[in-house]
Amino acid sequence: MTRVVGRRSAGRNGWAQPDHRPAGDPGGGSRGAAPGSGKGRGGESAAGTEPPTTRRHPTLRAYAAVLTAALLLGAATSLSTGTAAAADNGRWSVFPAPAKAAGKGPTAQQRPFFTLEGAPGTTLKDKVSVSNLSSTPMTFKLYGADAYNTPRDGGFAVRGIDDPEKDIGTWVTLARSTLTIPARTRADIPFTVTIPENATPGDHPGAIVALDTHTDPAKGSVAVGVRRAVGARVYLRVSGPTLSALSIENVHVSHGQPLVPGTGASTATIRYTLVNRGNVSVSPRIGLTAKGLFGRTLLDRSIKALPQELLPGQKAELTEKWADAPQFDRVTVRLTAADDTTRTTYTAIPWLPVGLALAAIAGLVLWLVRRRRPRRPSGRPAPEPAKAGIAVAAGRPR
Secondary structure, three states, X not given: OOEEEOOOOOOEOOEOOOOOOOOOOOOOOOOOOOOOOOOOOOOOOOOOOOOOEEEEOOOHHHHHHHHHHHHHOOOEEEEEOOOOOOOOOOOXXXXXXXXXXXXXXXXXOOOOOEEEEXXXXXXXXXXXXXXXXXXXXXXXXXXXXXXXXXXXXXXXXXXXXXXXXXXXXXXXXXXXXXXXXXXXXXXXXXXXXXXXXXXXXXXXXXXXXXXXOOOEEOOOOOOOEEOEEEEEEEEEEEOOOOOOOEEEEEEEEEEXXXXXXXXXXXXXXXXXXXXXOOOXXXXXXXXXXXEOOOOOEEEEEEOOOOOOOEOXXXXXEEEEEEEOOOOOEEEEEEEEOOOOEEEEEEEEOOHHHHHHHHXXXXXXXXXXXXXXXXXXXXXXXXXXXXXXOXXXXXXXXX
């Protein structure tokens, strides 16, 4: 499976996903496109039967500046079969095509990803731009892919070209599946998204991916090749009822502390699973509180290490570190989302001091028991026990 990792501008934890919902829609309403129009954020629509067009770039430096701005908005994503590479490898980029009228329509900075909406049974049309920023021609394989969240950290990722697609990846049809682009040239490729009649309402995220057909040899003695790709995200919403349902499950706390209290730090690690059981993407916000045995508040804060968005039907296994956790207490930990609260309880005990104290108590009890036993007087022989028998009267014979 090939993973896609996008670089975003600085924000919460260094990631800031641009808001793809229009103003006044906190619950995830329309994403800025009229149903069935196929228009993105800038309102552009392109016929799906048009052949791809190419445009020469005057200089690599001028286009690199546009690409950098697009990447800072999270416009492009990059994937590889090994460790995820940076979003911009400096050789090619993928983003929604600009408007036909130069200077009047949206640019890559204004439309960093595709935002589409339509009813079941409709066909949406748009164009994707693939730019070769290198000094040599490059050949790409183009395909639509389903998006998902990585289980360990909730990062945005898409399926590889050899992975089975089940959702929007099967709805995308590109005018070209393979394309060779000259050096420093941009190609605009029309594509359509055909929403099935039985499509479920809600969000169907994915991406249009350009995969380099050249396989780079991996470093080291292992004979493994690395394929790289860049993709533009597609946020498709199918018309119908929407439900936002975020749940917190499988909460567990592991506690670590020094053997002797006061000689080191006491820490706790809170592990939990974040699950999106609704049909729209959500931006998680989780509150964390902890209280001691007698109701004293030990911790009260918001969790910051969260995915920017959790896609429908996806889950992420996350951890939260708690420094300076109590070393001797009965602690109740609560995690609270918008509509869900989950709690768990653990006991922090310094086992070495407690064990020594229990041993001392046991020794004291043993000493007291032995001390209370009656003692024999010293220097006097113990009396002989009486023997059982028949008493015979002795006297003189007559």
